[in-house]
Amino acid sequence: MKACDxxxxxxxxxxxxxxxxxxxxxxTRIKILYLLSQEECSVGHISEVLELSQSAVSHQLALLRNLHLVRYRRAGHTFYYSCDDDHVITLLKQTIRHIEHD
Structure with a gap:
C-alpha cells in the first residue's frame, strides 16, 4: 500500500x-469580535455595551490584537478598534448562523 502524500x-x-x-x-472575546464586526468602537463603548470594566475590555483587546484579529487607531486620547481579519469574522458569523439554524 502506498503511503499517502x-x-x-x-x-x-x-x-x-x-x-x-x-x-x-x-x-467575552466572541462578543467583542461580533460587536467590532458591526462597527468600529472605542474601548469605552465596548465596555458600556458589554457591561465590563474598561480594564477588562483592554485586556481582551490586547490578546485579540496580538493574534492580529483586531487593529486600532488612535484619535487624541481615544483608541478605536475594528476587525483585522475578515476570515475569522466570516468563521464567527458562519458559526452563529449554524447554531441559529439548528
Missing part, C-alpha cells in the same frame, strides 16, 4: 491556529 502543517502553524481557536472559545 500529504502536506503536513508545520508545528508553528498548528500552534497559531490553536491559539486563534482558543481566543474564539471565550464568550
Amino acid at each position: 500529504h502536506d503536513f502543517l508545520s508545528p508553528e502553524l498548528v500552534e497559531e491556529v490553536s491559539q486563534t481557536f482558543k481566543a474564539l472559545a471565550d464568550p
Whole structure:
C-alpha cells in the first residue's frame, strides 16, 4: 500500500491556529469580535455595551490584537478598534448562523 502524500502543517502553524481557536472559545472575546464586526468602537463603548470594566475590555483587546484579529487607531486620547481579519469574522458569523439554524 502506498503511503499517502500529504502536506503536513508545520508545528508553528498548528500552534497559531490553536491559539486563534482558543481566543474564539471565550464568550467575552466572541462578543467583542461580533460587536467590532458591526462597527468600529472605542474601548469605552465596548465596555458600556458589554457591561465590563474598561480594564477588562483592554485586556481582551490586547490578546485579540496580538493574534492580529483586531487593529486600532488612535484619535487624541481615544483608541478605536475594528476587525483585522475578515476570515475569522466570516468563521464567527458562519458559526452563529449554524447554531441559529439548528
